[in-house]
Amino acid sequence: MLLAKSTWIEIKTYLEKSSTIVIPIGSNEQHGPTGLLGTDWMCPEIIANEAERQADLLVAPTFNIGMAQHHLGFPGTISLRPSTFIAAICDWSRSLALHGFEHLYFLNGHGGNVATIEAAFSELYAEASFGGRGRGFACKLVNWWDLEGVGELSGRLFPTGHGMHATPSEIAITQWAYPESIKSASYRPRVAATGPVREALDFRQRYPDGRMGSDPAQASPDKGESLVSVAATSLTADVAQFAAESERHESQF
Amino acid sequence: MLLAKSTWIEIKTYLEKSSTIVIPIGSNEQHGPTGLLGTDWMCPEIIANEAERQADLLVAPTFNIGMAQHHLGFPGTISLRPSTFIAAICDWSRSLALHGFEHLYFLNGHGGNVATIEAAFSELYAEASFGGRGRGFACKLVNWWDLEGVGELSGRLFPTGHGMHATPSEIAITQWAYPESIKSASYRPRVAATGPVREALDFRQRYPDGRMGSDPAQASPDKGESLVSVAATSLTADVAQFAAESERHESQF
């Protein structure tokens, strides 16, 4: 069930049986010479939509712009500052909590988002504890590449040159979903360099074509398909487990 | 050209010939018993994508959550507070301006967004004037229903019962784009009441099924198609005119 394609009455009915929702969250930023700028929000959206086709999940609209300050040296990157990102995550979550959603599952597609999303959870938890929302309200952040079985499959498909940014895994997923948008380039070096992530000018100088440690030439739509398949299955299971925590206790102290 | 499906190198090339970008912006909120929650961000996205198929436009990812506090009494609505919305619009715009985009055209799908988007423009303009960005940087907000020819066509298609919220026009557009998600209900009264917009509890009491002044039963996919067609053509022309303002002057004072 896709929230954006539902009516408010359908969501009201859904809430009678479940208080769990999956929110794809990512970033829009450079992904090397061939990766799509939308890669990091497309991947969790693709995986969540695939899971939704197979199971009884509710999927929110995609949160498509995240924290990508360090990529701003490359045209097309759009980033929120961490403070804005926190405010927006909190507003999304407060809106959902108001309707009765108590289990917010963020499926993330961008490593650079992790710290800020977790900071936002702390703001939300502080409100929940002391602003009357009470025990039972829970947020969970899972990167799609950490879903069960995904890392193992990536390791098998791309034993070398997986890297950390513009990885063949993420590019394969977008190739499967958007085959009309497959790009090509000759990569030099074949496997990009790695190193620390600092501010944007430093980033661009260290990683001139935008990749970090990756060889995206290995990506293909069918590898993307198998990654999506494993991820969607694991997502369904993980969301079910999170939803099962759901019994609401009154706090005892 | 869709930014999210482009590489950073393609955007770099685009910027050599144009500094204009179209940003679909809307809201995710109740649209009566049959309208999709995503109606207000889907409509500008649908129209912008249609225009992009026909002309040389660059379209950003869709800004899908806006200012819908007054709809929060209905499940499924997600809203930013105005202050968060301003911060996020500014961060999107600053990111784009950093790459050299000087003409940001926001195609809006939600009346409730207008005030806050214009407030955000003022924040951006203040920075542009005195923070060194200088003359030439311009933002423009256009509601899709204000594009040339659209209001006239709506008036012809729906001479009565168009209303202000959950209108047959917007519902027709989503029906054309997502025919698998067409919903039905019996509306009572056929044409919904109208009145002022106040806080969310008041809104829900005044407008119990979420519609304002509208009779969405008149919507159909083919009416949606003709609205999209007119809107996309007008959008292309209006963006071209905005882009033509673009010659950069040095300020004289």
Add this chain to the structure above:
Amino acid sequence: MLLAKSTWIEIKTYLEKSSTIVIPIGSNEQHGPTGLLGTDWMCPEIIANEAERQADLLVAPTFNIGMAQHHLGFPGTISLRPSTFIAAICDWSRSLALHGFEHLYFLNGHGGNVATIEAAFSELYAEASFGGRGRGFACKLVNWWDLEGVGELSGRLFPTGHGMHATPSEIAITQWAYPESIKSASYRPRVAATGPVREALDFRQRYPDGRMGSDPAQASPDKGESLVSVAATSLTADVAQFAAESERHESQF
């Protein structure tokens, strides 16, 4: 009744019979070569004070600095950023709501304020809905030139050259109220140019003497007097109608 010239005990007594208050709100900004910098806060103050002389209205102190970023290229303009303006409107309104004021009527004198004031209302409504203030709390924004009969009279007095900024209407009103401060200049061109409103440097270049579309030479104190007279009468009626909405319902959902 002027709040600033009342004691707290008089306000306490007033609140026993009414929960409505009128707040003149404007801006302090250039108004062409002859308009006073205070024009936009003086006009609503003048009109509200005139109405107060005739009817049982409570008028708050004037909110005299608003959103005039685009006028900052002209000496003497003072502006709040939209985010500050929102915060300040909310603080004024929360203070008043705390005492029991439930109908806040903002009489506005500056077009550039509209978007931000409405954004502030949304922040206030969100609090009212979900922070316990409940149904019944209402804010209303009315520009003095939109009061019944005012536009028609302006049209009759100034059939050409009314324009949008430094209009003969607003200048006539301040001439009537402050005859000792009437200024003169030779206007070139007689009727100023019009065009879009962008950032401040652009504004100053497009509108070098600060007027937009207006011919202020037509203003005179007696025209101001008739405008104030019509506006004050309409204000009294409009406030009475707003106050009559006042019966407080308990929310039903």
Add this chain to the structure above:
Amino acid sequence: MLLAKSTWIEIKTYLEKSSTIVIPIGSNEQHGPTGLLGTDWMCPEIIANEAERQADLLVAPTFNIGMAQHHLGFPGTISLRPSTFIAAICDWSRSLALHGFEHLYFLNGHGGNVATIEAAFSELYAEASFGGRGRGFACKLVNWWDLEGVGELSGRLFPTGHGMHATPSEIAITQWAYPESIKSASYRPRVAATGPVREALDFRQRYPDGRMGSDPAQASPDKGESLVSVAATSLTADVAQFAAESERHESQF
């Protein structure tokens, strides 16, 4: 010269000879059973306007709502939170600095404002030091009762029962300026109690009629007149001295 009654061209001319401006700043809050709610912004406005009649001073519009959280237990009080107050003072000051004002003299009428205004100065100074505005920009805060000769005169006029809030001095000043708004009441006790200032509920319980340590029955319009006369003369001298600091140095380190 009153800024609000000037044109932008007059201010431009003024700036050629002076970079100094006086900003009356106060608060709108309860002042006991007979004091006007506007007392604290009226007093500095009255004194500044009197000085302006006698000397070549530029006076800004009055900043009429300040920090009066502790008075919010009394109807009619309007207060900014300190954080909003800081933001607004900074926006006023940045606007003025943009035009070339380098000496901002705040004439204050409310003790509760002092801390927050000084905090705002620190924000402004930090910008001035490191944001390019450079040396020479200076803010000064003076309470009207601290102007030379005023305290001595108050002591002579009201040897007992002057107190700290709703003092006979400030009430006398408003009586002189607004004789039509003189109120009376029988005060019990004649001289109000004193004590600490805490939060608003505590304040109201400690000081049930709103006075602190004062006996306002001693106020009279002619005493007000002599206070205004001394204050206006001292203000003129103090502003002249502040303006004389004005030579701009390039920083040496």
Add this chain to the structure above:
Amino acid sequence: MLLAKSTWIEIKTYLEKSSTIVIPIGSNEQHGPTGLLGTDWMCPEIIANEAERQADLLVAPTFNIGMAQHHLGFPGTISLRPSTFIAAICDWSRSLALHGFEHLYFLNGHGGNVATIEAAFSELYAEASFGGRGRGFACKLVNWWDLEGVGELSGRLFPTGHGMHATPSEIAITQWAYPESIKSASYRPRVAATGPVREALDFRQRYPDGRMGSDPAQASPDKGESLVSVAATSLTADVAQFAAESERHESQF
């Protein structure tokens, strides 16, 4: 009792008998050629710890970075902006209030902190009044040099050259506490100049070695010892008096 060296169970027990806590608060900033950068947070910490050794006080961790924007022209100074400082003081205080602390006694070591700390109290009081915390919650700010007997002793020890910044009193206190960190220099002039405090570049130019009006050469560890001894005794008495206010009333209005 030092909070940081206690367990949560010990604090729980303490709260059964007292709701009072002492928070040393200062700044880290230049103190002339021989004063330690930490002087202003060390002094209140030293005095509070000394008092804690003698009496039953609870002392919080030291708030060591305050508002020192005007000292930022000197290497080693670390400052919060006033807005950050307010937010942080409020978070500390809300945390303590949550546990039941109702009497927060801030022992301050830096004059530049005073305005911002008092602004923060107003934010806290506004919450206390209207956010349900209710009457009884109180904050108190005391500069260590204002504790009973301290000013008199300083006057006797340093009849000339005490000054306002990098005073022999504060330097003597750190000399007593940290004799291994006593520094020396030849001061030129022996007694530093005085004048106003403006932005940081101006400050550095006016006070090139960082002192204001002081002759720190007079400091010695034994003078520090006697100052600490008087201050600690007075602190104990003053805190006891503040704690005794503590009976909680229900508000009557």
Add this chain to the structure above:
Amino acid sequence: MLLAKSTWIEIKTYLEKSSTIVIPIGSNEQHGPTGLLGTDWMCPEIIANEAERQADLLVAPTFNIGMAQHHLGFPGTISLRPSTFIAAICDWSRSLALHGFEHLYFLNGHGGNVATIEAAFSELYAEASFGGRGRGFACKLVNWWDLEGVGELSGRLFPTGHGMHATPSEIAITQWAYPESIKSASYRPRVAATGPVREALDFRQRYPDGRMGSDPAQASPDKGESLVSVAATSLTADVAQFAAESERHESQF
């Protein structure tokens, strides 16, 4: 070299040879029935001070209050909200950067701080990239337990019952540094439960005595000593490596 015990002239001299500084950062929060509330800021302070005794390091004052919202259910915990924590880290860092510090090494003692500190780095990096601070400015976050050799030693000392909160490692370190503050209790169960970290009420219910997975009874001062020794040595080496990155490049794009 301890910054707080240095003069500004000593820091100026230090900056001529190095742009690196170590900032101990932690939290003040419950650590089970026997752990000190200050454990998480004491540990990095103890380790940094030990390293400073052995090598030429500059150590800043300790940032002692961090993000511990989830511990607020236990008396004595003091926490910043993430948004405040970000603002404060940024202000500390901007102050240091202003003096020429380009390598800020945060030695962290609290897992709950990590996300927010990294979010703060992104805010700082965004400023550095586009606000003129330029390439070369770098922040690094290292948890003391991740310093080379520390995890291995902890594993050897506490093969079972190390856990995640109120670990025997951190308690041992404070026991070594503050032997007079060693507490004891009988732990039930001996090894505490583990599970997820959610909001504060949930946390307290899941972990009723405040421990997570740990058996602090194993701690002893001599184990603490060996941990500090290894950590201090590794810190010195790691800081040296970070400082060596220091050559400043002009950005090439």
